[in-house]
Amino acid sequence: MLKLIPILFLFSAALHAGENLIKNGSLNEGEEMPLHWEKADGLISFYMKEKGRGRIIKLDTAVARSQALAWAKTLLKDPKAKAPKPKYLSAGSYATIGAVEGVMLDSDYIKAKPGQNYKLTADFKGDGTPFIWIKGFRWHPKRKGFIDAYQTRLAPESPSKTKWKTFSIGFNPTKRTPYVLKFKVRVYAYWPSGKYYFDNIRVEEIDQKEMDELVKKRGVVKEKKKSQ
16 A cells, blocks of 8 residues: 555646646636636726637727726725726827726736746737736835835747737746735737737746746747647
């Protein structure tokens, strides 16, 4: 019986290799909204279905800024309010939400493991280059709360407006900031004003060899179909 223990241990480890640390990174769990993700507002941020992919994220940065800000205030008062029809401005207008604040959605928090290297991966297509942020947080004893302590970002190189491509970067939130206790993913789009789409968002633990390879290959992309 003792001889089986190492085999069972290795089998268990293999099952967890490449585990996605983002809860519901596929976005498909949940009814109207995906579980473990920030709620979309229905005017500039959306969770929608795409044939052959399931649920994806859509961010629309071409909506008038005045309308987007007013809608945010409305939702604070009435979270069940129905989103208005978007007000679009002329191409290149700097009065859009994308020209100033941009649009974003956040994942749930992930516990940071001291010294651990990670890989962030996401599928993307859209009208410009978005940022997919890793935001790290530390505990502030005087404020009795968490504060920003680390950030890095994936900025897809040469994305397509119509074809899904997969992009990855390596990161280590505790290498230079060992007090980081947790982090989250933030998908963010701004300029040029337009529509931005995200899917299959992953964070997984990697070893130093893979980390070094990602640093060398930063910006390399490949086309990918969604795994079912």
